[in-house]
Amino acid sequence: MELHNIAPNTLIALIIFYIFLILMSIAGFILRKAGKNVDNFITRMNSFWIIALLFTCAFAFSRKIALLFIMLLCYLALKEFFSIIPIRKSLRDVVFWAYIAIPVQFYFIYTNWIVMFYLFVPLYMFLLIPVAMVKKGETQGFIKSCAVIHWGLMSAVYSLGYVALFYSIPASINPKGGILGLIFYILILTISNDFSQFFFGKTMGRHKIVPTISPNKTWEGFLGGIFGTTIISIIMGYFLTPMSIYQSAFAGAVLAVAGFLGDVTMSGVKRDLGIKDTSQLIPGHGGILDRFDSLIFTAPLFFHYIAYVFDINILR
Numbered sequence: 001m002e003l004h005n006i007a008p009n010t011l012i013a014l015i016i017f018y019i020f021l022i023l024m025s026i027a028g029f030i031l032r033k034a035g036k037n038v039d040n041f042i043t044r045m046n047s048f049w050i051i052a053l054l055f056t057c058a059f060a061f062s063r064k065i066a067l068l069f070i071m072l073l074c075y076l077a078l079k080e081f082f083s084i085i086p087i088r089k090s091l092r093d094v095v096f097w098a099y100i101a102i103p104v105q106f107y108f109i110y111t112n113w114i115v116m117f118y119l120f121v122p123l124y125m126f127l128l129i130p131v132a133m134v135k136k137g138e139t140q141g142f143i144k145s146c147a148v149i150h151w152g153l154m155s156a157v158y159s160l161g162y163v164a165l166f167y168s169i170p171a172s173i174n175p176k177g178g179i180l181g182l183i184f185y186i187l188i189l190t191i192s193n194d195f196s197q198f199f200f201g202k203t204m205g206r207h208k209i210v211p212t213i214s215p216n217k218t219w220e221g222f223l224g225g226i227f228g229t230t231i232i233s234i235i236m237g238y239f240l241t242p243m244s245i246y247q248s249a250f251a252g253a254v255l256a257v258a259g260f261l262g263d264v265t266m267s268g269v270k271r272d273l274g275i276k277d278t279s280q281l282i283p284g285h286g287g288i289l290d291r292f293d294s295l296i297f298t299a300p301l302f303f304h305y306i307a308y309v310f311d312i313n314i315l316r
Contacts, residue, residue, distance in 0.1 A: 006060070007178040009239045014056070014184065021045075021052060044284035051282070051291070055187070059180055063167050064110075070164040071106045077156035077288040078102065080279050084270075085148055088141075094132045098149050101125050102157055109164050114314050117165060121158040126150055155296050156289070162299040163187075168314050169306070177240035185240045186302045189252065190294045193229040193259040200224020214267040222260055229256035242310060251305055255298045262297030266290070 006014075025045050031038045058069035082095060101121060108117040130146050138145070166182050174181055201221025209217045233252025237243045243251060266289060270278065279287030306312065 007176065007181055010177045010181040010184055013177075013181075013188075013236065013240055017188065018052070021049060025049070040284060047282050047284050059183065066167065067106055067110055067164050070161070071102060073288060073292070074106075074157045074160050075099070075102055076281070077160060077292065078152055080281070080287045080289050081152040081156050084273055084275060084278055085152065087145065087148065088138075090136065090138060091133070091145060091149075093136060094129060094145070094149060097128060097132050098125070098153055101153060105157055105161055106164065109161065109168065112168050112314070114165070114168055117161070121153050125153055159296040159300050160292065162303045163295070165303055169312055170314075173306075173310055173312060174240075174242050176242065181240035182302075182306065185236050186255075186299055187295070188236060189229060189233055189255055190259055190298050192232045193225050193256045193298075194263070194294060196228030196232075196256075197221045197225035197260065197263075200228070210264050210267075213271055214264050217260075217264060217267075225260060226253050226256040229253070229259070241306075243306075247309060251302065254305070255302060258297040258301050259294035262294040265297075266293035 028038050028042045028045055032042065054069070059066050078098065082098075087095060105117065105120055108114070108120060129149050130142075133142055133146060163183060163186070166179055166186075169179060169182065171178050177184070197217075198221065201216065201218045201224070204220040204224065205216075205218030207219045208215065209219050209222055230249050230252035233255070234245055234248045237248025237251065238245065241248065266278075270276065277286030278289040281287045282291055285291045307314070
């Protein structure tokens with residue numbers, strides 16, 4: 001199995017990223033030796049190492065391996081969603097069709113049948129779910145059950161699936177970083193936005209922005225996230241994407257807002273259900289939906305932004 005032809009800029013960015021992880025791990029080790037309580041930080045860093053290595057290994061090899069890996073993430077995210085949402089046992093057959101939608105959706109990506117990717121979950125599964133409900137003869141909570149199952153598909157399968165859809169973009173569009181450069185850009189930008197919001201919120205946060213949904217979110221953290229993400233976007237956009245400085249700055253600001261909205265939307269879901277995390281799959285981070293809630297919003301937005309700005313016609 002051959003490695004991807006990774007563009008030099010993407011490889012350099014990846015090396016810098018791992019150097020940063022090493023430095024952060026060393027800092028945690030030093031602080032613990034100094035008697036500081038950094039157990040949670042170290043737990044999160046250990047989990048982040050595992051996540052980073054899994055993503056690197058998945059994307060370093062063939063397109064097939066990458067698609068299978070993202071498909072697995074979508075499956076885990078959907079399973080996690082159904083584990084926290086109260087759905088009657090009698091609707092297991094309907095939920096089964098939701099799981100079947102995952103390999104079907106990724107078949108469309110693998111074969112570059114992009115029109116069907118766009119339509120299958122938003123339209124055809126939207127029609128199939130109530131049909132499956134009718135077949136079961138279920139009337140109690142009919143509308144709510146249909147909406148909940150479809151919302152899970154839209155977030156865990158359709159939106160996260162856009163990470164895989166980047167492979168449908170011709171590599172010639174991005175000679176600087178290739179397709180992996182675009183994927184690495186959106187992943188790092190989403191993570192850096194979360195970190196920037198957390199940092200500015202903790203150090204400067206005074207004014208609550210959505211206190212009833214996420215009491216720790218502040219206007220200072222939100223605006224600081226936009227500022228920090230825009231700066232990182234300008235730097236990474238220049239080296240990893242075909243975007244100009246102005247296009248990168250605009251993308252960074254918009255993606256920072258989108259990432260924030262993804263975060264607070266999932267917070268609203270968890271607050272409605274009375275839970276702190278969607279699962280305990282990732283120690284220190286919660287579940288898949290906890291870790292990738294921002295990506296649900298940012299991945300589709302960045303894909304369509306790139307397709308629009310560079311007039312990429314990938315429909316068939």
